[in-house]
Amino acid sequence: MKIFLTIIGIVIIVIVIIFLVKSPSQRPADITLPTPVVSDANTTIPTTSASSTADQALLSSPKTVTFNVTGKSLSFLPDEIRVKKGDHVKINFTSMDSTHDFVIDEFSIRTDRLQAGVSDTVEFIADKTGIFEYYCSFGEHKAMGMTGTLIVE
Numbered sequence: 001m002k003i004f005l006t007i008i009g010i011v012i013i014v015i016v017i018i019f020l021v022k023s024p025s026q027r028p029a030d031i032t033l034p035t036p037v038v039s040d041a042n043t044t045i046p047t048t049s050a051s052s053t054a055d056q057a058l059l060s061s062p063k064t065v066t067f068n069v070t071g072k073s074l075s076f077l078p079d080e081i082r083v084k085k086g087d088h089v090k091i092n093f094t095s096m097d098s099t100h101d102f103v104i105d106e107f108s109i110r111t112d113r114l115q116a117g118v119s120d121t122v123e124f125i126a127d128k129t130g131i132f133e134y135y136c137s138f139g140e141h142k143a144m145g146m147t148g149t150l151i152v153e
């Protein structure tokens, strides 16, 4: 029995170490080295196959912009996000209390419903300009004011 518990303990420690090693190294990599992300983003843009648009794609290759958003006290921080059309937007959302999620209908993105202290990441290409609402879809949180504004310019 003791050996069994020891093995489980070791496995948990290894998983935690893998998480700790992975997450900080991934996030700075996106900021300092946008190139690997660009090829990833290109696959979702249907214009890359046309050679006439290849030059345009090079000139305005998608830039990855990352936002850390928290949900707390029925509000989002920040409650306004501003990006450029064509940006590859990455939202790391963390619930700080209660159960929250992060939803933008127009870009069909939705995080998991998160308990306090839990994070989830969603990504999309801001392929249209405009002012869009993000909100928490849990319970009556949206009606109680848990909304924010995404501005694509």
Ligand SMILES: [Cu+2]
Pocket: 071, 074, 099, 100, 101, 136, 137, 138, 141, 146
């Ligand atoms: Cu909520």
